[in-house]
Amino acid sequence: MPFSSLVCAGIETTINKLVSLDKNSASLLDTLDGKVVHIKLNEYKEPLYFYIASRRIDVFSNYEGDVSVTLTLGIDTLIALKNKQSISELIKQDKLIIDGDIKVLQQFSDLLTTLDIDWAEIISPYTGDVLAHRISQQAKKINGAIQTQGQSAKVHFGDYIKHEAKLTISPLEFLHFCDQIESLTTRVDQLSAAITTLEN
Amino acid sequence: MSNNENQTTHFGYEQVDVKEKASKVAEVFHSVAAKYDVMNDLMSFGVHRLWKRFAIDCSGVRPGQKVLDLAGGTGDLTAKFSRIVGKEGQVILADINDSMLKVGRDKLRDLGVVSNVEYVQANAQALPFPENTFDLVTIAFGLRNVTDKDEALRSIYRVLKPGGRLLVLEFSKPSNELLSKAYDMYSFNLLPSMGKIIANDSESYKYLAESIRMHPDQETLKGMMDTAGFEQTQYYNLTGGIVALHRGYKF
Numbered sequence: 458m459p460f461s462s463l464v465c466a467g468i469e470t471t472i473n474k475l476v477s478l479d480k481n482s483a484s485l486l487d488t489l490d491g492k493v494v495h496i497k498l499n500e501y502k503e504p505l506y507f508y509i510a511s512r513r514i515d516v517f518s519n520y521e522g523d524v525s526v527t528l529t530l531g532i533d534t535l536i537a538l539k540n541k542q543s544i545s546e547l548i549k550q551d552k553l554i555i556d557g558d559i560k561v562l563q564q565f566s567d568l569l570t571t572l573d574i575d576w577a578e579i580i581s582p583y584t585g586d587v588l589a590h591r592i593s594q595q596a597k598k599i600n601g602a603i604q605t606q607g608q609s610a611k612v613h614f615g616d617y618i619k620h621e622a623k624l625t626i627s628p629l630e631f632l633h634f635c636d637q638i639e640s641l642t643t644r645v646d647q648l649s650a651a652i653t654t655l656e657n
Numbered sequence: 658m659s660n661n662e663n664q665t666t667h668f669g670y671e672q673v674d675v676k677e678k679a680s681k682v683a684e685v686f687h688s689v690a691a692k693y694d695v696m697n698d699l700m701s702f703g704v705h706r707l708w709k710r711f712a713i714d715c716s717g718v719r720p721g722q723k724v725l726d727l728a729g730g731t732g733d734l735t736a737k738f739s740r741i742v743g744k745e746g747q748v749i750l751a752d753i754n755d756s757m758l759k760v761g762r763d764k765l766r767d768l769g770v771v772s773n774v775e776y777v778q779a780n781a782q783a784l785p786f787p788e789n790t791f792d793l794v795t796i797a798f799g800l801r802n803v804t805d806k807d808e809a810l811r812s813i814y815r816v817l818k819p820g821g822r823l824l825v826l827e828f829s830k831p832s833n834e835l836l837s838k839a840y841d842m843y844s845f846n847l848l849p850s851m852g853k854i855i856a857n858d859s860e861s862y863k864y865l866a867e868s869i870r871m872h873p874d875q876e877t878l879k880g881m882m883d884t885a886g887f888e889q890t891q892y893y894n895l896t897g898g899i900v901a902l903h904r905g906y907k908f
Binding site: 461462463465466491508510511513515517518519520521522523 | 706707708710711714715717718719737740741743769
C-alpha cells in the first residue's frame, strides 16, 4: 500500500544518503553486491527488503526472489544489534531469529553501524573551514557533555530511589531476603517431613 | 471507446479519426518531453514516485529476468528494474514517441544505467518481439494514450512468457465522491494553468485531464484484461482511486 511505499522511500533515501557520505562504505557495498536482507519487525506488519546492488541500497516492501538472510526482531532489538557481542545473547533470549547467511547480516550491520562521516568536510563548503572545524568540535563537546550528564543522572536517580525514596532495595538486602526464604523452605521441608512421620 | 463504423476515437473530449490519434498523442508528448519529470513531480506533488514504487513492489521481478517497460517515458521504472534484474537480466524501455525515448535514454545514461537496458521505439498494439519473451511487462501511465487498448492488451499477452505478469499503472476513477470533486476541480482548473506557466503548454495538460476522464474505470479495465486472456486479474486503488494498479498473469 502507498503508506508502506512512503516508509520504504524514506528509509531508502536516508540510508543511501548516509552511506554515500562515508567514503569507506564502497568496499562493503561491493562485497554485499546482489545480496538481499529481509527484516521482519514485530511492531510493523510490512516486511522490509534491503536489496544491495551496484553500490546502492533499494528498499522494497515485497520481493519474490531469493533472500540471503531473514531477521525477525523488535525495534528495541534492532538498536541492540549495534553491539556485535550481544547478537548471540539476543538469539538465546529468542529476541532475534536469524534465518540464512549470518555473514551477510554482519556485513550489513557493519555497513550501517560503522559509518564514519566527516561532518566538518560536509559543512565546510557552506561555512568555510574554520567555522566548520569549530562547529564540529563544539558538537563533539556537546555530545560528550550530554553523555556524561546522562550517565551521572542515571547514577543519581538510582541512588535516590534506593536510599532516599526507599522504593528499591540494595543487592545485599536482596541477598539477605533470598537467604531468609531459603531457610524458610528448609524449615517447611523439615516440618512436612515431621508431619509425615507422625501420620505414619 | 473506439467506434468502428465511423472509424473515430476519442482524443481527450474530442472525436478524431482513428488514424490521427497516434500522431495527435505524439504531438502532445513531443511538446512535454523536456519538462516531463518536473511536471510529474509538481502535478502529483511527488506522489507519482510512491505509485511507481508500489508497482515495483507488486512486480515480483527477480535477478536474471527480462522486463519490458512499455510507454516507459523517461525511464523511472526502468532504472529500478535494471538494478533488480542485474547483469544476467535485461530491461527494454519501449515508447512510441522518440522524443520521450531520447529524454529517457539521456537520463538513464546520466544515472549510470547502461549495461542491461535497451531502447526500442515501438507501438504497444504491435510489439516487435517474439512470443513468450518477457517475465514482466509494465505500462505506467501509457495505456490511456493507446488508440486500441484491447489490441494492445492482446499484443502484450502474446509477448509475455507463461507465468509472466502484466502491470498496468494508470489514472482511474476516485472511489470517494468528495475526493472526486476536488480532483476534478484541480485537474480542469489548476492543471492547465500550471502547464502554461511551467511548460508553456496548457493544451497538452488539458488533454491529460480529459484523457484521464475518458479512460475506462477500474472494473472495465479489469474486464478488458480478462477478455485479452489474462488470469487472476486484480486491481489496487492508490490515493483513493485516483490511480489504480491492475495486475494480471498469463498461464
